[in-house]
């Protein structure tokens with residue numbers, strides 16, 4: 001039951017020195033592959049990193065997050081820029097008609113890079129984290145890292161940009177889910193405020 005998994009999920013930053021088996025990695029990747037995306041463009045690549053030395057180099061690029069170096073597996077979620085004109089300009093012009101003038105004049109390349117933090121790769125990453133948890137493998141999202149440095153370490157082409165890293169491994173401690181806001185604080189029905 002998906003809700004049981006979601007209730008158990010929590011970020012794991014201390015990992016046992018135990019590799020994630022290939023069959024579990026295959027399930028994690030398959031869960032990512034099945035994700036929805038706008039226009040089914042699937043604008044992503046999944047970098048599977050299990051080489052210790054490379055993990056250490058990525059950790060060194062993660063703004064002081066040394067705990068990452070002990071993860072036995074990283075999946076680097078990379079966003080591929082489909083087409084600046086469509087992705088960064090036309091769609092946003094439709095979404096924000098009141099700003100259409102500013103959107104028409106914006107720097108698409110810069111927008112595409114800065115916008116990646118909110119990019120669609122969150123969806124395959126979420127699938128992957130749950131597929132891993134089902135097999136007892138914990139994970140943590142990492143978006144605080146030097147994007148250009150990680151891209152260089154992985155030899156990525158110009159149009160393929162690391163947007164998040166998922167660190168995977170068997171947890172040292174039993175999971176301790178953090179408190180989440182109650183639905184009463186999150187949900188509104190129909191209108192937020194009366195018109």
Ligand SMILES: Cc1cc2nc3c(=O)[nH]c(=O)nc-3n(C[C@H](O)[C@H](O)[C@H](O)COP(=O)(O)O)c2cc1C
Pocket residue numbers: 009010011012065140141142143144145164177178
């Ligand atoms: C998009 C995203 C980026 C995150 N980046 C980092 C990060 O760079 N380093 C880190 O230690 N945790 C990171 N986290 C984990 C959050 O701190 C964590 O999800 C949050 O504190 C809630 O805890 P929980 O995951 O246990 O529910 C990130 C989480 C998300 C969703």
